[in-house]
Amino acid sequence: MPLRLEIKRKLAQRSERVKSVDLHPTEPWILASLYSGSVCIWNYQSQTMAKSFEVTELPVRSAKFIARKQWVVAGADDLLIRVYNYNTMDKVKVFEAHTDYIRCVAVHPTLPYVLSSSDDMLIKLWDWEKGWMCTQIFEGHSHYVMQVTFNPKDTNTFASASLDRTLKIWNLGSPDPNFTLDAHLKGVNCVDYFTGGDRPFLITGSDDHTAKVWDYQTKSCVQTLEGHTHNVSAVCFHPELPIIITGSEDGTVRIWHATTYRLENTLNYGLERVWAVGCMKGSRRVVIGYDEGTIMIKIGREEPVASMDSTGKIIWAKHNEIQTVNIRTVGAEFEVTDGERLPLAVKELGSCDLYPQSLRHNPNGRFVVVCGDGEYIIYTALAWRNRSFGSALEFAWSADGEYAVRESTSRIKIFSKNFQEKKSIRPTFSTERIFGGTVLAMCSNDFICFYDWTECRLIRRIDVNVKNLYWADSGDLVSIASDTSFYILKYNRDMVSSYLESGKPVDEEGVTDAFELLHETNERVRTGLWVGDCFIYNNSSWRLNYCVGGEVTTMFHLDRPMYLLGYLASQSRVFLIDKEFNVVGYTLLLSLIEYKTLVMRGDLDRANEVLPSIPKEHHNSVARFLESRGMLEDALEVATDPNYRFELALQLKKLEVAKEIAVEVQSESKWKQLGELAMSNGKLEMAEECLVHAKDLSGLLLIYSALGDEEGVARLASLAKEQGKNNVAYLCLLMLGEMEGCLQLLVESNRIPEAAFMARSYLPGKVPEIVGMWRNDLNKVNQKAAESLADPEEYPNLFEDWQLALAIDASLSQKRGSYPFSEEYLSYADKPSINLVEEFKSMRFDEEDETALENGDLGHEVIEENGEEEGQDETIELDDSTNGAVLVNGNEADEEWVIAPRQ
Numbered sequence: 030m031p032l033r034l035e036i037k038r039k040l041a042q043r044s045e046r047v048k049s050v051d052l053h054p055t056e057p058w059i060l061a062s063l064y065s066g067s068v069c070i071w072n073y074q075s076q077t078m079a080k081s082f083e084v085t086e087l088p089v090r091s092a093k094f095i096a097r098k099q100w101v102v103a104g105a106d107d108l109l110i111r112v113y114n115y116n117t118m119d120k121v122k123v124f125e126a127h128t129d130y131i132r133c134v135a136v137h138p139t140l141p142y143v144l145s146s147s148d149d150m151l152i153k154l155w156d157w158e159k160g161w162m163c164t165q166i167f168e169g170h171s172h173y174v175m176q177v178t179f180n181p182k183d184t185n186t187f188a189s190a191s192l193d194r195t196l197k198i199w200n201l202g203s204p205d206p207n208f209t210l211d212a213h214l215k216g217v218n219c220v221d222y223f224t225g226g227d228r229p230f231l232i233t234g235s236d237d238h239t240a241k242v243w244d245y246q247t248k249s250c251v252q253t254l255e256g257h258t259h260n261v262s263a264v265c266f267h268p269e270l271p272i273i274i275t276g277s278e279d280g281t282v283r284i285w286h287a288t289t290y291r292l293e294n295t296l297n298y299g300l301e302r303v304w305a306v307g308c309m310k311g312s313r314r315v316v317i318g319y320d321e322g323t324i325m326i327k328i329g330r331e332e333p334v335a336s337m338d339s340t341g342k343i344i345w346a347k348h349n350e351i352q353t354v355n356i357r358t359v360g361a362e363f364e365v366t367d368g369e370r371l372p373l374a375v376k377e378l379g380s381c382d383l384y385p386q387s388l389r390h391n392p393n394g395r396f397v398v399v400c401g402d403g404e405y406i407i408y409t410a411l412a413w414r415n416r417s418f419g420s421a422l423e424f425a426w427s428a429d430g431e432y433a434v435r436e437s438t439s440r441i442k443i444f445s446k447n448f449q450e451k452k453s454i455r456p457t458f459s460t461e462r463i464f465g466g467t468v469l470a471m472c473s474n475d476f477i478c479f480y481d482w483t484e485c486r487l488i489r490r491i492d493v494n495v496k497n498l499y500w501a502d503s504g505d506l507v508s509i510a511s512d513t514s515f516y517i518l519k520y521n522r523d524m525v526s527s528y529l530e531s532g533k534p535v536d537e538e539g540v541t542d543a544f545e546l547l548h549e550t551n552e553r554v555r556t557g558l559w560v561g562d563c564f565i566y567n568n569s570s571w572r573l574n575y576c577v578g579g580e581v582t583t584m585f586h587l588d589r590p591m592y593l594l595g596y597l598a599s600q601s602r603v604f605l606i607d608k609e610f611n612v613v614g615y616t617l618l619l620s621l622i623e624y625k626t627l628v629m630r631g632d633l634d635r636a637n638e639v640l641p642s643i644p645k646e647h648h649n650s651v652a653r654f655l656e657s658r659g660m661l662e663d664a665l666e667v668a669t670d671p672n673y674r675f676e677l678a679l680q681l682k683k684l685e686v687a688k689e690i691a692v693e694v695q696s697e698s699k700w701k702q703l704g705e706l707a708m709s710n711g712k713l714e715m716a717e718e719c720l721v722h723a724k725d726l727s728g729l730l731l732i733y734s735a736l737g738d739e740e741g742v743a744r745l746a747s748l749a750k751e752q753g754k755n756n757v758a759y760l761c762l763l764m765l766g767e768m769e770g771c772l773q774l775l776v777e778s779n780r781i782p783e784a785a786f787m788a789r790s791y792l793p794g795k796v797p798e799i800v801g802m803w804r805n806d807l808n809k810v811n812q813k814a815a816e817s818l819a820d821p822e823e824y825p826n827l828f829e830d831w832q833l834a835l836a837i838d839a840s841l842s843q844k845r846g847s848y849p850f851s852e853e854y855l856s857y858a859d860k861p862s863i864n865l866v867e868e869f870k871s872m873r874f875d876e877e878d879e880t881a882l883e884n885g886d887l888g889h890e891v892i893e894e895n896g897e898e899e900g901q902d903e904t905i906e907l908d909d910s911t912n913g914a915v916l917v918n919g920n921e922a923d924e925e926w927v928i929a930p931r932q
Contacts, residue, residue, distance in 0.1 A: 034270065034284075036294065039314065040073040040325035047318030049091045049133075050307040059307075059316050060101060061323050062092035068103050070115065073314075073325050082113055091133045095143075098157075104131030104145055110155070122161050126153060133176045138184050142201075146174035152189055154201065167199055169206050175218050182222070188231055188245075192216030196233050198245060210248060213237045218261060223287075224268045224310065225348050232273060234261030240275045242290070252290045256283060263306040269313055270329055271348070271384040276303030282317055284328075288384070289402075298324050311609075331608045332556075334385045337595035338394030344378065344410065345610055346385035346399065351378040351413060354612070356597065356604060365602070368585065370611045379413035382406065391426050398432070400424045405434060407448065417448040425465030427482050428504055435463045441471065443482065454485050466500030466507070467520060477509070479539070481529065488525055489539035501559035507544075508564050510554040517564060517576070518544040548579035556593040558603075563622040565603055567593060573605070573615060577622060578629030580657055582650065585615050621647055625654055640667070649673055675699055679706055684715060697723045704728055717741075726757040734764060750774070768792050772799070781806050793834040794842075797822045 046064035053060070057074040066087055070080040087106035095102055100121060101113045108128065112121040127147035135144040141158040152167035152174055172193035180186045186207070189197045194213050197206040213235035223230035229246040240254040240261050259279035266273055272293065273285040280301055284294040301320030308315045313331060317324045335345035341356035354373035359365065363372060386401035390410065397410045405421040408414060419442075421434035430446045438459045443452040456471055456478075464470040468488055469480045477495045479488040497510040509516045525543045529535075552574070557566035564576045571587040584603075591605040594612070602614040620642040627636035643651060652668035655661075656677065665677040665686070671694050678687035684707055691699045704719030705728070713732060720728040726749050733741035746761035755778050762770040768791045775784035781803045788795040800820045807815040821828040828834075 034272070034293065034329045036296070037327045038298075038324065039327050040071065040076060041298070041322065042071055042076075042078075043322040044069065046304065046320045047323055048088060048304050049093075050305045050316040050318040050323065051093050052307055052309040052312065052314065052316060053094050054096050054309060054311075058094075059323060059325060060092055060094055061318060062089040062103055064088040066105070068092045068101060068113075070101075071323060080115060080118065082118070084111055085109070088130075090131060093134055093136050093143075095136050102134050102136065102143055104134045106130045110134065110143075110145060110161075112157075112161075122157075124161055126155070126163075127151065130173075132174060135177045135179055135187070137179055138181065140184070144177045144179070144187060146177045146189060148173040150174060150191075152177055152199070165201070165204070167204065167206075169197060169209075170195070172216065175216070176220055178220055178222060180222050181224050182229075188220045188222065190217040190220040190233055192218075192236075194235075196220060196231075196243070208248060210243060212241060212243070213239065219264045221264050221266055223266045225266075225271070225287075230266070232264045232266060234264040234275060234277075236260045238277070240264050240273070242273070254283075254285055254290065256292060256295075257281065259302075262302070262304050263317075265306045265308055265315075267308055267315070267328070268310040269308075269348075272328070274306050274308070274315060276306045276317060278302040280319075282306065286402075296326070300324065331590065332592050333606050333608055333610055334388045335592075335594065335606050335610070336388050336390045336397065337604065338390045338410065339595070340394065341595075341597050341600075341604075342394070342410070343373075343594060343604075343606075343612065344388060344390070344397055345606075346381060346388050347610070349381050349384060351381055351385075351399075352376065353378045356600075356612070356614075365600075365614060367615045368588075368613050370613055373612060379408075387424070389424070389426065391430050391432075392428055393430065398424050398426070417444075423463050425463045425469065427465050427469070428467050428500065429482070431482055433463055433465065433469055435460060443469070443485065452485055462495065464495075464498035466498065467504035467522070470495075470498055479543070481525075484529075486529055487535050487537075487539045488529075489543040490537065491544065497554065497557070499557045499559060499564070501562065501564075503561075506547075506559065506562060506564075508554070508557060508559070508566075510557065510566075513553060514549060514551045515554045515557075515566070516546060517548045517550075517579070519547055520544055548576070550576060550579070550581060552581070555590075558593050558595060560596045560598075560603070560617070561619070561622055562626045563617075565593065565596070565617070567591065567605070573603075575617065575622075577625040577654075580625070580629070580654060582654065584617060618643060618647060621650065624651060628655070628658065628660075645669055652677070675702075679703070682706065682710065684710070684712060688715065688719075691719070691722070695722075701725050701728070708732065724752070726752070726754050730757055730760060739765065746770070769795075776802065779806075793821075793831070793838045796820075 044063060047061045048064055049062045051060040057072055058079060059071040059073055061069050061071065063069065066085045066089060068082040068084055068089055069078055072079040084103055085105045085107045089103050089105045092101055092103040099114055099116050101115050102110065104110050104126065108125050108131065109123055110126040110131065111123050114121055126145050127149045129148035131145055131147050133146045141156055143155045144152060145155065146152045150170045150172065153163050154165040155161050156164045170189065170191040170193050172191050174189055174191045176190045177187055185201050187199055189199065194211060194216055196210040196212040196217055198208055199206050212233050215236035217233050217235050219234040221232050229244055230242055230251065231245055232240055232242050234240045238257050238259060238261060242251040244251050254275060257275065257277035257279050259277050261275055261277050263276035266287065271287040273287050274282060276282045280297055280303065282296040282303060283292060286293055300322050303317060303319055305318035306315065313328050315326050315328060333345060335343060337343045342353060344351060344353045352375050354375055356371065358374060359371055381399050383402040383404050383406065385399045388397060388399050390397050395410055396407050396416065398405055398407050400421055400423065403420060403422060405419055405424045406415055407417040409416060419434060420436050423435040425433045431444060433441055433443045435441055438461065439455055441454045441456065441460060441463065442450055445451050458473045460471045461474055462472040469482055471478050472495045475494060476490055476492045478490045480486060481488060493509060494511050495509055496512060499508040504522065505520055507518050507520055509518065521543060525540055528540050553569040554566045555568060557564060562577065567573050567587060571590055572583050573585045573587055574581050574583050589607055591607050594604045594606050596603045598619055601616055601618050603617050604612055604614045606612050620639055624636050624639045624643060627639060648667050649670045652664040652673065655664035655667060661677055661681050665674060665681060668674045668677060671690050675687055675690045678690065679702060684703065687703050691703050700719045700723035704716045704723055704725060707716035707719055717732055726745060729745050733745055742761045742764055746758050749758035749761060755774060759771055759774055762774060772784050772788055772792060772795060775787060781799065785796065785799045785803050788799045797820050800818055804815045804818050819827050821831050825831045
């Protein structure tokens with residue numbers, strides 16, 4: 030049966046002909062040497078070119094990373110080897126290495142050595158710690174040496190492939206080859222060592238269109254891989270997967286099973302001939318170099334093959350090797366921190382006869398099933414003894430320990446706990462997946478059908494594309510995960526049992542009320558598990574969440590892809606594993622889950638009984654859950670974080686509670702929030718206190734002006750000046766009628782032009798003084814402009830009604846600053862705005878009054894009687910623009926008026 034490895038294309042970059050490829054061990058980089066003479070570094074995460082080296086105008090046939098030195102070493106047809114620092118882009122070394130084209134360079138895994146092979150039929154060893162001295166030359170081939178590669182299991186030896194049709198194995202320090210294999214009928218282009226397991230194998234590719242697997246201990250050919258229709262130009266044993274990769278000038282890449290040697294897949298990306306294949310230990314990425322560019326693919330899932338039982342024992346598979354660890358062996362002296370890697374002691378459990386693609390404990394943890402290569406094997410969990418085996422594309426345990434296997438898309442078999450076959454089923458549809466649990470689930474690409482384990486009777490069909498299925502231990506809840514969302518359903522087992530036992534016919538849709546949809550959440554589930562009524566999962570953004578009653582809570586943001594293993598109630602922790610088999614744990618309290626479950630069910634009395642058992646540090650999580658349920662009062666009682674409690678108090682408009690928190694925290698932003706809320710609720714005294722603490726001068730100005738609080742405005746003016754809030758200070762002084770103060774503030778703020786215009790409008794007597802200041806200030810910048818400023822004392826003819834303005838200013842100066850405040854607003858609301866100067870100009874005065882006006886002598890009332898009785902005299906008060914002055918009329922008919930201060 031096939032390996033069924035998933036293959037995804039991760040990068041495709043067009044370029045000149047690619048002659049070699051290499052993967053960086055830590056950076057997301059692909060190194061490609063080009064026939065055009067350059068070397069490129071592609072970033073496969075950003076899908077962009079990270080760096081480029083213009084090496085020569087001739088082909089660069091081989092380039093490799095030397096990551097421990099941050100170097101790239103490249104060999105080209107100009108006979109030179111070049112070394113570059115890929116961080117600084119500097120050229121580290123250039124030297125002539127051979128007398129003909131350089132075909133390959135190979136870097137020693139640990140020592141400062143580089144091997145090079147050439148069309149001059151020589152192999153040379155270079156030591157960079159000795160200034161790139163050639164420390165050894167290996168002679169023996171009679172044609173071009175196409176490739177050399179070190180043996181990863183014995184780095185003192187290496188293999189070479191040549192067009193003289195031979196493969197040679199060499200030892201460092203020895204000039205002669207250990208042995209020579211007449212490998213192919215035509216030239217040998219490529220060679221690679223087997224890295225996994227104990228098999229002493231290597232593989233060669235040839236112009237005879239074949240690849241051959243060799244045992245270099247017995248010097249015999251193990252297998253010939255036939256199928257390519259042109260020269261085999263690249264071969265590779267994958268270091269992580271049980272596969273062999275071959276590339277050919279026929280444009281295809283073929284993937285072969287490394288044990289059975291059957292052809293698993295053929296890839297053709299339409300980029301003409303294949304010249305190079307690269308892969309790396311610890312990665313499932315494979316890079317392919319073509320005539321027309323570079324392709325990177327990812328083979329198989331990176332999810333580790335691992336399973337954890339209810340006691341904390343974990344079994345995982347690394348290749349064919351099976352290992353076990355026990356979480357409960359972590360001593361109490363080790364303080365476990367959420368997200369920290371656990372120091373687990375790994376024990377070898379045994380090996381597996383097939384390549385594991387899935388591994389899973391049965392419900393009671395006594396047995397473990399391994400599935401892969403189209404087969405399954407059931408082992409005992411403790412001794413790792415084989416108890417049963419058979420053909421299976423997929424395997425599924427029932428909740429009671431029975432199991433089902435999917436042998437093909439059209440045959441499912443069910444076995445008892447004693448490993449005896451009970452039933453063979455042929456579904457009426459193509460079965461792509463099966464899932465175990467309380468009932469047996471079979472899936473097509475469009476729907477899922479549930480069957481009872483006993484008689485395989487249809488329970489329910491649901492139209493949904495299922496990616497995974499998770500049953501709660503109770504058997505009453507199930508989560509169905511699709512590509513974009515997951516659904517939580519309730520299984521009505523009693524109703525289903527009674528329906529099936531009644532003998533009523535079941536149609537193609539099954540029992541209508543077998544499942545009840547409780548919740549739907551639009552998130553993609555990577556891995557999941559149930560703890561009681563709580564569904565824990567990590568999503569496509571690698572956040573660890575849990576869902577209770579449809580409410581999703583994020584527990585942690587994971588910093589890398591991780592996969593759920595299980596939950597240990599004794600430690601109140603959920604455990605995850607990454608692709609490097611590191612195990613970490615995160616705290617999730619059972620009491621917290623129980624409390625939320627009871628709240629969701631409406632059992633608040635029992636929930637309150639559970640609440641004291643939840644540690645205080647988790648109470649904020651409880652409060653946020655209550656808030657999401659609209660239970661703000663309860664959330665405020667439970668919450669411990671002052672900031673959160675303040676937010677809740679504001680939402681509930683509990684101003685006194687919010688004030689207590691604000692006094693405790695002493696945050697200006699909180700005082701301001703509370704002040705605004707108090708103001709909107711008419712609590713003006715509290716609002717004033719809060720805004721004072723918040724130093725919110727604008728808010729205070731609004732309150733004081735609305736209340737007509739003259740003392741408050743005066744205090745605010747002083748406070749604003751102290752804090753440099755000149756705009757607020759100016760408004761306060763203007764409201765108080767303190768024109769001199771406004772003028773002084775403008776001068777102190779170096780706003781002298783504005784001060785001059787204000788004096789002209791409100792304080793004419795101050796104009797000469799301010800103009801003098803303005804001239805002095807402007808003189809520093811532009812003397813001519815300063816001289817152009819006119820002083821009304823020097824040029825009264827330029828200032829219309831200047832004497833009249835001075836007279837009004839002198840008359841009103843005594844009463845300035847006595848503006849009525851808001852409580853008298855209604856008395857003035859219907860008064861028109863009166864311009865004093867315009868009113869004065871419209872009056873008729875006798876000569877005496879004109880003289881008095883010119884002299885500024887308007888400190889007394891002037892009443893024109895004109896022979897009428899005094900009782901006919903009329904006094905009319907003007908609006909605020911008169912600064913408290915009145916107009917007095919002696920006779921209506923004469924219409925003669927004069928201004929006098931208001932008594």
